[in-house]
Amino acid sequence: MPxxxxxxxxxxxxxxxxxxxxxxxxxxxxxxxxxxxQAQASAPRLALGIAETRAAEGQAVQAAARPNPTxxxxxxxxxxxxxxxxxxxxxxxxxxxxxxELGGKRAxxxxxxxxxxxxxQARAALGQVDFARDLVxxxxxxxxxxQRLVIARDxxxxxxxxxxxxxxxxxxxxxxxxRAVQADAGLATARAELGVARAEAETALARLNALTGSPERYxxxxxxxxxxALPPTPPEPAFSPAIAVARAEREAAERRVxxxxxxxTPDLAVSFGVRRFQDEDATAAVFGxxxxxxxxxxxxxxxxxxxxxxxxxxxxxxxxxxxxxGDRRAAAAQAAAADQTLDASQQxxxxxxxxxxxxxYDAGRLPLSELLAARRDLxxxxxxxxxxxxxxxxxxxxxxxxxxHVPFGDQx
Numbered sequence: 571m572p573x574x575x576x577x578x579x580x581x582x583x584x585x586x587x588x589x590x591x592x593x594x595x596x597x598x599x600x601x602x603x604x605x606x607x608q609a610q611a612s613a614p615r616l617a618l619g620i621a622e623t624r625a626a627e628g629q630a631v632q633a634a635a636r637p638n639p640t641x642x643x644x645x646x647x648x649x650x651x652x653x654x655x656x657x658x659x660x661x662x663x664x665x666x667x668x669x670x671e672l673g674g675k676r677a678x679x680x681x682x683x684x685x686x687x688x689x690x691q692a693r694a695a696l697g698q699v700d701f702a703r704d705l706v707x708x709x710x711x712x713x714x715x716x717q718r719l720v721i722a723r724d725x726x727x728x729x730x731x732x733x734x735x736x737x738x739x740x741x742x743x744x745x746x747x748x749r750a751v752q753a754d755a756g757l758a759t760a761r762a763e764l765g766v767a768r769a770e771a772e773t774a775l776a777r778l779n780a781l782t783g784s785p786e787r788y789x790x791x792x793x794x795x796x797x798x799a800l801p802p803t804p805p806e807p808a809f810s811p812a813i814a815v816a817r818a819e820r821e822a823a824e825r826r827v828x829x830x831x832x833x834x835t836p837d838l839a840v841s842f843g844v845r846r847f848q849d850e851d852a853t854a855a856v857f858g859x860x861x862x863x864x865x866x867x868x869x870x871x872x873x874x875x876x877x878x879x880x881x882x883x884x885x886x887x888x889x890x891x892x893x894x895x896g897d898r899r900a901a902a903a904q905a906a907a908a909d910q911t912l913d914a915s916q917q918x919x920x921x922x923x924x925x926x927x928x929x930x931y932d933a934g935r936l937p938l939s940e941l942l943a944a945r946r947d948l949x950x951x952x953x954x955x956x957x958x959x960x961x962x963x964x965x966x967x968x969x970x971x972x973x974x975h976v977p978f979g980d981q982x
Contacts, residue, residue: 597787598789599775599778599788601792601793601795603978605709606702609781612782612784613701613782616701619694619697622690622694633679634676634680634683636676637668637671639667639669640666641666642666645661646663660848660849662848664845665842665843667841668840668841673832674828678828682825685818685821688818689818691818693815693818695814695815699976701781703971705782706978707967708781709791709795710796710963710964712777712778713796714796719771722767723764725763726761726764730757731928732928732942733753733757736750744934752942778791798978810972812893813894816883817887819887820880824883830872830875830876834869834873836861836862837861838859838860839860841860842856843855843857898973902965904968905962919951920944920951923948926944927944966978
């Protein structure tokens, strides 16, 4: 009779690796802390956050640049008629024009760019926490699918043993033929569930591979995450990356309002040059000032839009602050509930009930229906244990995100 005890994580990895490994390049994913460190160097999602931060850094540098001067060369009274037929009476002016930003435009632009950079850095930090949470869930799903595959294989083994026992009793005339048909139907169902479990395990591993961005294909996971200890919970989180992002975005939105208001002030363009009078063989200096007239465009629409965006960012900050405590308490309650729900004695009782039912059926004291029901209860109890462990990991990952740290990053 097959053993009903839980296999060790290493045995789980070996069994699933033998089932799923179809290529020499496939390998077992390391424990989660090691995989997290590897993924932080190769994950496309984290590379995106780094690139966006660098783009914001470039925009902050560019915001400090002043407008470039304009160099001009104008030749007048040339190639005309009469005395202006040639360059003898030409007037040549060489000038340089420098725009002057007024109304604090440059200072406002620099401040807004720095606020955008701070927001990009906050989003990158939040992205790292969110990525770690998603990697926890992907790893836990792969480990749970791996355990479900082992349970499905054990279910097939048990169903085969039950079918052989039923066939033996039928051949000896102690059971009707319908009992063998029932046992064979149970075996077919167990094999179908094994196929589903194998497909789910392959899917979970593919998702884990895609999330990490690893060039290697994983055929199994080392495991251990579903049985990780409950980390200590601080009374109040000292940092929330979601609130940090909302605050940084609110600050950036307020700075953009100042930028749009400063744009309403017209800029001056100061020019200075030298004019050469060819006919008189003389030189004179020229100086000029120009400015646009704000008759039609006062930038009112842009100011109104920036103000509305600032109000929206303030609302998002209020939402994040209101949701922080609720998310943290909900995740802590779910983690505690999962710990209370997970009871290994239920599996032991179900395994013992199946063992006794098998003994009773072999002795002719219990009907086949009792044996099949006991086997279903055993498989269901083991499946519920996996589901409970997975729910516990998800709750702990959500709690870690609410507290602003990487979940399970320090597990041995």
